Amino acid sequence: MQQLRRLGTGIGWRPEIAEAVERMPGIDWVEAVAENVCPGHVPESLLRLRERGVTVVPHGVSLGLCGADRPDASRLTALAERAEALGSPLVTEHIAFVRAGGPLTASPLLEAGHLLPVPRTRDALDVLCANVRAAQAALPVPLAVENIAALISWPGEEMTEGQFLYDLADRTGVHLLIDVANLHTNHVNRGEDPSKALDELPVEAIAYVHVAGGFERDGVWHDSHAHPVPEPVLGILADLASRVAPPGVLLERDENFPEPAELERELAAIRRTVTRARARATVGAGTRGGVTYAPTPPKAITGDGVVPDPGTAGRPEHTAAAPVEVPTGAEDAARQRLALAQAALLSALVAGTPAPEGFDRVRLAVQARALAAKRADVVAKVAPELPEILAEVYRPAFLAYAQGHPMSGGYRRDALDFAEHLLLAGLPESAETRLLREWWLERSGPAPLSRRPGARLARATLRVLLGR
Numbered sequence: 001m002q003q004l005r006r007l008g009t010g011i012g013w014r015p016e017i018a019e020a021v022e023r024m025p026g027i028d029w030v031e032a033v034a035e036n037v038c039p040g041h042v043p044e045s046l047l048r049l050r051e052r053g054v055t056v057v058p059h060g061v062s063l064g065l066c067g068a069d070r071p072d073a074s075r076l077t078a079l080a081e082r083a084e085a086l087g088s089p090l091v092t093e094h095i096a097f098v099r100a101g102g103p104l105t106a107s108p109l110l111e112a113g114h115l116l117p118v119p120r121t122r123d124a125l126d127v128l129c130a131n132v133r134a135a136q137a138a139l140p141v142p143l144a145v146e147n148i149a150a151l152i153s154w155p156g157e158e159m160t161e162g163q164f165l166y167d168l169a170d171r172t173g174v175h176l177l178i179d180v181a182n183l184h185t186n187h188v189n190r191g192e193d194p195s196k197a198l199d200e201l202p203v204e205a206i207a208y209v210h211v212a213g214g215f216e217r218d219g220v221w222h223d224s225h226a227h228p229v230p231e232p233v234l235g236i237l238a239d240l241a242s243r244v245a246p247p248g249v250l251l252e253r254d255e256n257f258p259e260p261a262e263l264e265r266e267l268a269a270i271r272r273t274v275t276r277a278r279a280r281a282t283v284g285a286g287t288r289g290g291v292t293y294a295p296t297p298p299k300a301i302t303g304d305g306v307v308p309d310p311g312t313a314g315r316p317e318h319t320a321a322a323p324v325e326v327p328t329g330a331e332d333a334a335r336q337r338l339a340l341a342q343a344a345l346l347s348a349l350v351a352g353t354p355a356p357e358g359f360d361r362v363r364l365a366v367q368a369r370a371l372a373a374k375r376a377d378v379v380a381k382v383a384p385e386l387p388e389i390l391a392e393v394y395r396p397a398f399l400a401y402a403q404g405h406p407m408s409g410g411y412r413r414d415a416l417d418f419a420e421h422l423l424l425a426g427l428p429e430s431a432e433t434r435l436l437r438e439w440w441l442e443r444s445g446p447a448p449l450s451r452r453p454g455a456r457l458a459r460a461t462l463r464v465l466l467g468r
Helices: 015-023 044-051 073-086 122-138 161-172 180-190 194-200 231-241 260-282 328-350 361-382 385-404 411-424 431-444 453-465
Strands: 008-013 029-033 055-059 091-094 097-102 107-116 143-146 175-179 206-211 215-217 220-222 248-251 286-288 291-293 300-302 305-307
Touching: 008 015, 008 044, 008 055, 008 260, 015 044, 015 260, 029 044, 029 248, 044 055, 055 073, 073 091, 073 122, 097 328, 107 328, 107 361, 122 143, 122 161, 122 328, 143 206, 161 175, 161 194, 175 180, 180 194, 180 206, 180 220, 180 231, 194 231, 206 231, 231 260, 248 260, 328 361, 361 385, 361 411, 385 411, 385 431, 411 431
Parallel strands: 008 029, 008 248, 029 055, 055 091, 091 143, 143 175, 175 206, 206 248
Antiparallel strands: 097 107, 215 220, 286 291, 300 305
């Protein structure tokens, strides 16, 4: 496994807080959502940060490495272009699937619009390892993959999360991005012990760590990235830092941004947590979830990399991991089985089909509502004119639309399809309806709508004649 440079303390770069991030003291690096960066038009804020020596890491959300299909070549090319445009030392993605269906299942391709958990089975691990190797071969810099938060559990799982991550790193040499907020989410929602996960995973493979906030409602933890970091998440960070000095730690915040001073206080709390945990580790005591324990001997940091300590002598050496090759026929069969399972689950979540056997139907309903709510939120961001035009009608109308109309082409396509659905439903003629029709016509064709009234009328008439 290639050793990575130490990153230090960072924050997720978002356009809404770009100026504040530039002024924050002690920011060593930032992470930008890869899909929101155009290689030919890198935001000026990111360019200024780079000029000051701040590292920028692209963080992908749409590759779907845990999907049954092989990674899409165009998505890998796009991720590679962003890494090169930003001069990044690595790129990151998620251990998740984001779409299902298509040729492998002879069914419509469905988009989740969200990161969904993969079953921790040998089939899923074989497919994921093959997909990770394909991504590694296509990227110009090392890849790190992130554990995700989940509301639901797959039936019949064969491994714990720690075992799954350990085998993944061992077989592929991939680095890990450990999100301690996601470990907390899975503790609340799935009863998984964060300390046990940290016991099992190869901490020497960690590239960096995510820290984020969320909230609990009706016994379900929602990983919102829109709330302050809670104490339990900082406790898991301390547990991890008592085992290994994290090469990098990053605060994530995606919306509901507070004042810059509040973000700086959260960053200070994160630094303080890591520093204190490392100090306790050096004297042989630490805290796991508030309980005193004798820690795993910490990994020593030398130069720019993490050097495994002698306590890992009984484990496979990740720096010399030999790939485990799965015969092509076996891999194809695993992909087929995984494709059918993922398509059945995603169809239940976004298309209203029956829940697959073994799943908790109540939890599936919670997840389905969460997916629909996220679709509504993201569509409102990519097409802000829609909530402006529809006002208080927007959200209930979109949630009703989402129940019978799965997303199949991304959020911008989703916005257009939603508007078209409303127009075809025969809304009463009003100023809002006229604005909605105008908005849809402007964006649904291959070229912007002409400003000439005659041309606009002709185009609208043509659409009516064509049954649009």
